Structures are given as C-alpha cells and as structure tokens.
Amino acid sequence: MSNAQWHPTNYRTHTLGQIQSEGSDLIGQEVTIAGFLHASRGKGAICFADLRDGTGMTQIFAKSDSLGEEKLSLLQSLNRESTIQATGTVAEKRPPKVKEGETPPPPAYEVLVSDLHVIASAEAPLPLGVTDTVSVGLDTRLDNRFLDLRRAHVNAMFRLRGKVLQYGREHLINEGFVETHTPKIVATATEGGTDLFPMQYFDTPAYLNQSPQLFKQLCMSGGLERVFEVGPAFRAEKHDTYRHLNEFISFDIECSWADDNDVMGVLERMIHHIWKSIAHDDECKSHINTINDYRATQDEEPIEVIVPELPFPRVEYDDAIRIIKEKGGKIEWGDDIDAENSDLLAEDLPQFYFLPRWPMDLKPFYIHQVEGETGSTGRQLSRGFDLNFGRDELTSGGQREHRIDILCENLKDMGLDPEEFEFYVAGFRHGVPPHAGWGLGVERILMKLTGASNVRETVLFPRDRKRVCP
RNA sequence: GCCCGUUUGGUGUAGAGGUUAUCAUGCAGGAUUGUCAUUCCUGCGACCCGGGUUCAAUUCCCGGAAUGGGCGCCA
Numbered sequence: 001m002s003n004a005q006w007h008p009t010n011y012r013t014h015t016l017g018q019i020q021s022e023g024s025d026l027i028g029q030e031v032t033i034a035g036f037l038h039a040s041r042g043k044g045a046i047c048f049a050d051l052r053d054g055t056g057m058t059q060i061f062a063k064s065d066s067l068g069e070e071k072l073s074l075l076q077s078l079n080r081e082s083t084i085q086a087t088g089t090v091a092e093k094r095p096p097k098v099k100e101g102e103t104p105p106p107p108a109y110e111v112l113v114s115d116l117h118v119i120a121s122a123e124a125p126l127p128l129g130v131t132d133t134v135s136v137g138l139d140t141r142l143d144n145r146f147l148d149l150r151r152a153h154v155n156a157m158f159r160l161r162g163k164v165l166q167y168g169r170e171h172l173i174n175e176g177f178v179e180t181h182t183p184k185i186v187a188t189a190t191e192g193g194t195d196l197f198p199m200q201y202f203d204t205p206a207y208l209n210q211s212p213q214l215f216k217q218l219c220m221s222g223g224l225e226r227v228f229e230v231g232p233a234f235r236a237e238k239h240d241t242y243r244h245l246n247e248f249i250s251f252d253i254e255c256s257w258a259d260d261n262d263v264m265g266v267l268e269r270m271i272h273h274i275w276k277s278i279a280h281d282d283e284c285k286s287h288i289n290t291i292n293d294y295r296a297t298q299d300e301e302p303i304e305v306i307v308p309e310l311p312f313p314r315v316e317y318d319d320a321i322r323i324i325k326e327k328g329g330k331i332e333w334g335d336d337i338d339a340e341n342s343d344l345l346a347e348d349l350p351q352f353y354f355l356p357r358w359p360m361d362l363k364p365f366y367i368h369q370v371e372g373e374t375g376s377t378g379r380q381l382s383r384g385f386d387l388n389f390g391r392d393e394l395t396s397g398g399q400r401e402h403r404i405d406i407l408c409e410n411l412k413d414m415g416l417d418p419e420e421f422e423f424y425v426a427g428f429r430h431g432v433p434p435h436a437g438w439g440l441g442v443e444r445i446l447m448k449l450t451g452a453s454n455v456r457e458t459v460l461f462p463r464d465r466k467r468v469c470p
Numbered sequence: 471g472c473c474c475g476u477u478u479g480g481u482g483u484a485g486a487g488g489u490u491a492u493c494a495u496g497c498a499g500g501a502u503u504g505u506c507a508u509u510c511c512u513g514c515g516a517c518c519c520g521g522g523u524u525c526a527a528u529u530c531c532c533g534g535a536a537u538g539g540g541c542g543c544c545a
Contacts, residue, residue: 041508042502042503044501046504046505047505048505048506094505125481126481128481129482131507132481132494132495133494134483135482135483137538194543235543235544239542239543240539241539242540243545244543251545339540339541339542393544396545441545443545466537
C-alpha cells in the first residue's frame with residue numbers, strides 16, 4: 001500500500017501492510033504486530049480477528065492450544081476498536097470459498113497467534129461504528145472525528161490531502177519558488193472583503209490574518225523573487241454553506257517580474273502536475289478506489305481523476321457577462337458573478353476555467369490596472385482573475401499594483417487610509433519589482449478531486465460558524 | 471444576515487391524536503463455524519426542551535435550542 005520505509009518500532013516488528021506485501025517471504029517467521037481490532041469472528045474454540053493499522057489489515061487466527069484458554073477468551077471478549085499487540089507466526093490464509101466461475105482472490109497472509117496483549121480496550125457502544133453499514137450524520141461524525149477517521153474512505157481523504165499538498169509543493173519548488181511563512185497575528189484591520197477575528201496581543205488589539213497577501217508582496221520587495229506559502233487564513237464571516245470555513249488553508253504564491261497571465265500559467269501547470277501525479281500514483285489510486293467503494297454503498301457515481309488539458313480555458317469577464325446574458329441569466333456589467341450564474345457559465349466548461357480581467361471596482365486595492373484597458377461599457381478593467389471549477393471559485397489572483405501613487409489612490413478610493421497601511425506602502429517606496437500571485441483554497445481543490453460535496457469533509461477539524469470544538 | 475426543512479434507542483431510520491412505537495446497525499447472552507464486515511436464536515435500548523389546545527400530545531399549535539439545505543460574501 002505504501003512505498004514508505006517502515007522500520008520496526010518498540011511495539012511491532014512488521015506493519016500489517018508488510019505482512020500482506022512481503023507475506024510469501026515471511027511464512028513461518030515469528031512477528032509482532034499491533035493494531036485496532038477491526039472485527040472478530042468466533043466464540044468457540046477458535047477465533048479469527050481482523051487487525052487494522054495505518055498500512056493495512058491482517059487477520060490473526062487464535063486457537064486455545066496455541067494461545068491458551070485464558071488469552072483466547074480475552075480476545076473473544078474484547079470490544080471492537082480496542083488496540084492490541086499480537087505475536088505469532090505468519091502463514092498463508094486458506095483461500096475463501098468462491099462461487100463457480102469466480103476467480104479466487106490473490107494469496108493473503110495471516111498470523112497464527114501465540115501471545116496477545118491488550119494495549120487499550122475500547123468502550124462500547126461506539127459513538128459511531130467504524131464498520132457499520134448505517135450512515136452517520138456529519139455532526140455526529142465531527143463530534144467524534146477520531147473514530148470517523150478510522151473509516152476507510154475518510155482516512156483516504158486525508159491521505160489524498162497530503163498528496164495534493166506534496167505534489168503542489170513539488171511543482172512550485174521546481175519552478176523556483178521558495179516556501180515561506182508570514183505572520184497570522186496582524187495589527188492592521190481588513191484589507192477589504194471580509195471581517196476579521198479580533199484578538200488581544202498583550203496590550204494591543206490585533207487580528208487573525210485574512211490572507212498572507214500584503215506580506216507576500218513585501219517578500220517581492222525584499223527580493224525573494226518567487227515565494228509560496230501553505231498556511232491558515234481566518235475569516236469572521238457568518239456564512240454557513242458547503243464551501244465556506246472560518247479557518248481554511250490557502251496555497252499562496254507571489255512571483256516577481258510577472259503579470260497576471262504569467263501566474264495563471266504557474267497555476268494551471270501546478271494543478272496539471274497535481275492531477276497527473278495523483279492519477280499515476282498507486283497509493284493515490286488505492287485511496288480513490290476506497291472512496292469509490294464507499295460511494296457505491298451510497299448510490300453515488302464513482303469519482304475519476306481526469307487530468308485537465310493545458311491551457312485551461314480563459315473567459316474574460318466581459319465575455320462571461322455576455323454568455324450569461326445569452327443564457328438568460330440575470331446579471332449586469334459590473335455585478336459579481338454569483339453561484340447561479342456560474343452554473344450557467346460552467347455548462348460549456350467541464351473542468352477548470354479562468355475568469356480574467358474583472359472590473360477594477362470589484363477587485364481589492366492591491367490589484368493592478370493598465371490604463372486604457374476598458375470593458376464593453378468603457379469602465380476600467382483590472383489585471384485580477386479567478387479560477388473556477390463549475391460553480392465554485394477556487395482561486396483569486398492577479399497582477400499587483402506596484403506603483404505607489406496609484407496604490408495609495410486605490411486605498412483611498414476603497415475607503416481605506418494609506419497611513420494605516422504604512423508598513424505595507426513603505427515596501428513600494430524604495431524600488432519594487434512588478435509582481436503577481438494568487439491564493440488557492442486547498443479544501444476547495446480537494447473537493448473537486450474527491451467529489452466531496454461539503455468542504456468539512458476535507459478538513460480534519462473544521463472551524464465553521466457553529467463549531468470550534470473539537 | 472435572509473429563506474426553507476428536520477429533530478424517535480449508542481448510530482441511522484419507519485410511523486400514528488389513544489399502538490406492546492418499525493426496521494437496520496450496535497450491545498449482552500447462547501449455539502455454530504478455517505471464518506471472510508461469519509451464520510442462527512434470545513434478550514437490551516428511543517419519541518429535543520418549555521408552554522398551549524385536548525378526556526388524551528412523542529404526534530396538532532406557539533416559542534426556544536440543536537441540526538440540514540439554499541442564498542448573499544468569499545478561497
């Protein structure tokens with residue numbers, strides 16, 4: 001299952017995955033394994049128990065003559081999900097009976113146990129069943145997330161999340177980006193567009209940062225050339241939807257000597273790399289299969305990793321408005337494109353698509369504008385863009401305003417005081433490269449990859465309007 | 471913030487103004503079994519809170535709380 005190198009630990013000589021993958025070489029050998037008691041069968045003179053760890057499953061087989069009466073009945077009386085350590089010899093499992101015409105499964109291996117220790121017994125009943133066929137409400141699941149995570153398809157989701165981040169990082173590093181971290185505790189108020197969580201920083205009022213935006217830009221002024229950051233962003237919006245969280249992880253980049261088109265290129269190449277790598281990674285394929293096995297029990301269509309073609313379609317704002325109007329959507333030039341109108345737009349766009357050249361009025365003060373670039377109504381366009389998938393916005397980005405006089409004007413136009421942003425504005429006073437960047441919602445891209453219909457599925461311990469615990 | 475829905479064993483559900491409150495899963499006990507999320511038998515366990523209408527409310531009405539969905543805003 002995993003390409004990782006598993007060294008023996010104090011509690012086990014082999015992982016359960018190793019018992020299966022290296023089983024033919026281990027036959028007759030004594031091993032010590034450990035795991036969760038997934039299921040057990042047999043209350044008589046013998047007992048079969050399935051053990052599960054982070055690498056796979058293995059059956060242990062216990063008989064009174066090899067394990068002893070006392071430990072056999074201990075195993076038989078143990079509640080499922082208890083953790084145990086077992087020692088015994090590896091053997092090939094007897095193949096299961098198969099119906100005529102069916103192909104027998106590949107050989108599997110089991111451990112004939114000679115010794116057993118209960119590490120931590122599980123209380124019954126479980127707040128939610130790890131192997132139960134009954135479905136469980138999201139709230140119950142999140143209240144008992146540690147147990148929910150033991151379910152195979154939920155576990156697979158978070159292993160895929162790690163892979164998305166890994167391949168994303170890998171790509172950006174290959175394009176010369178340096179991983180950075182910017183502060184999450186900030187003194188200035190909002191850069192616009194959202195409410196912030198206030199907090200007390202010793203004697204000074206402060207906030208949790210809504211994005212690394214302003215600091216990424218200072219890195220450009222600092223000559224770091226190309227930076228990326230994977231970190232939390234906090235928004236105090238009281239939204240309650242399938243796609244919003246009050247704490248989410250943003251995959252952010254900022255790139256010097258580049259415009260909006262240049263960083264759209266970085267973004268589509270990175271997403272292409274992530275999708276392609278996942279489609280070719282055996283571990284990822286197995287996670288996708290696990291998710292699809294679960295989806296089948298819920299009568300949901302299987303998910304498929306379709307590597308998107310490069311370049312992604314680009315639909316400029318001006319054209320988007322025209323297309324939406326042609327399709328009968330209610331919208332005027334200058335309006336934001338809401339979810340319903342995005343549905344109309346996405347009818348002819350199966351996967352990712354860029355929406356470049358938004359009206360300057362709809363974009364934050366730090367977005368660049370090129371004089372003379374106006375839309376069909378004659379109003380000023382910006383070098384800001386979105387990346388959508390279907391109705392959902394995954395990324396917001398653009399070329400940044402590096403001209404200090406225009407930057408200060410933009411601040412004033414949006415009702416902000418340049419003096420409050422002095423720490424930021426100062427970065428433009430002593431030479432600065434033209435630069436561009438974007439922020440990608442990790443949870444949202446994971447939703448697209450895994451078919452999750454709620455963003456909370458993609459976060460271990462989601463923070464939403466009603467939940468700060470666990 | 472606005473609109474709509476839901477709330478029944480540990481979990482997920484069915485249902486009705488008067489029922490022994492359904493089913494599955496789980497749990498307990500027993501039988502069986504080189505099993506394959508074992509099979510079979512027996513048992514255990516529930517109507518969100520407050521007020522109102524009624525002879526009678528878990529069921530109808532009002533309020534609250536919790537929860538699900540849609541919208542706005544955003545990533």
